[in-house]
Amino acid sequence: MRITKDSRQPVIADVARLAGVSVPTVSRVLTGNIPVSEEKRKRVLAAIEELDYRPSSLARALKSGERTMIAIFASSTSAYGYAYTLAGIEEVAQAAGFSIVISAVKSPAASDVAAALEVALQQQLAGIIVLDFDPSAAEVLRQLPKNIPTVAASGFPTGQPGFPYAFIDEYAAGRAATEHLLGLGHRTVHHLGLYPLTQFSGRYQGWHDALTQAGITPPPVLEASRAPRSGYEQGLRIAADPEITAVFCSNDGLAAAALxxxxxxxxxxxxxxxxxxxxxxxxxxxxxPSLSTVAPDFKDLGTRAFGLLQQRLSGVETVSDSTAGPVLLERESTGPASLRQGLDSVVSG
Structure with missing residues (x-):
């Protein structure tokens, strides 16, 4: 009988099979991102040695002790704010010699969060950045292992305790937009918002507080989803209601659809x-007409988030939050309250 040695290079599944564990368990032993029992760790290491398993990129990282991979958790990669924040992180991370892996979080459901964590935590991670723009990312922050340096980027008024945050001051944005419209003589300002998410946002709170402090009871939110069609449908309702003369929208897509x-x-x-x-x-x-808007700098948000992570990686004990305010751009779609309110007064009289 002729016996030939298998010349195929061993893969991670071979290690898992020999050690009697799952592939994710092997990954956890290799990366050190999630603790594994000592008994399983010894079995995996013994299997790696017996098979002479050496994944090239991971082997180099293990040998040098250097980790250069950054994981980013986000529930979207295409929505405007998400995409430009990711671009800001990627640009400065690559310039600093880091590579990134993006793990999409479909929803706050336990299964979706677990799936996103599984993808990212199989990597040899230097650190993590979470785009804390929604409940999905907030749940990721609650589930992350504590031994990996982590920072977050957000537009919410406050962040979760224990993490440095790069913030966009959405509260200031909501106030500025609302005060701009009130300053033009409008009796109130309606909010076309991503409901129910909008009620937890700084934009909503800034709008609400600006009206309240002006002695105006905030009107009910004009509820919309991320789909522009919902902005169009609310625009039809606004057109039919002569008492609505000023609207602050959660994003430019909804504003353009309502327009x-x-x-x-x-x-x-x-x-x-x-x-x-x-x-x-x-x-x-x-x-x-051209759309008046409030301009956050999302790329700057990504840059600042990576800067916070670099501080953590360099051993800085206390990393302070970073906050930047947006800029109000007055264009052609906002103007003095006149015709509609004037007609309303005539009808009322």
Whole structure:
């Protein structure tokens, strides 16, 4: 009988099979991101030695002790704020010699969070950045292992304790947009928001407080989803309600959709209704009329988040939060309250 030695290079599944454990358990032993029982760890290490298993990139990292991979957790990679924050992180991370892996978190459900963690924690991680823009990311922060340096980026008024945060001051944005419209003579300002998420955002709270402190009871939120169609449908309702003269929108996509509905119904902007958005998306200055908006610098948010992580990686004991305020851009879609309120007064009289 002729016996030939298998010349195939061993893979991680071979290690798992010989050690009698799962592939994720082998990954955890190799990366050290999640603790494994000492008994399993010894079995895995024995199998690695017997098979002479050496994944090239991981072997180099283990030998040098240097970790250069950054994991980013985000529930979206395409939405404007998420995408530009990711771009800011990637740009400075690569310049500093780090690579990144993005782990998408579909929802706050335990299974989706576990799946996202499983993908990222199999890597040899130097640190983690979480885009804490929604409940999915908030749940990731609660589930992350404590032994990996972690920071977060957010627009919420406050962050979860125990993590340094790079913030965009959305509260200031909501106040600025609302005070801008009140300063133009509007009796109140309606909020077209991503409900129910908007009620937890700084934008909502800034809008709410600006009205309250001006002695105005905030009107009910005009509820929308991320789908622009919901902004269009609310725009139709705004067009049919002569008492609505000013609207602050959760994002530029909703604002543009509402703008379209108003114009289709013959409601002039800003002569009858003023609209202001949030994001300063590239299209916003090219709508007709051009869209007033509040401009956060999402790339700067990503840059600042990575800067906080670098401080943690360098051993700085106390890393302070970083906060930057957005800029209000007054364009053509906001103007003095006049025609609609004037007509309303005539009808009331």
């Amino acid at each position: 379209r509905a108003l114009l289709e119904k013959g409601v002039r902007v800003p002569e009858e209704v003023s609209i202001i958005g949030w994001d300063n998306q590239p299209f916003s200055e090219f709508t007709w």
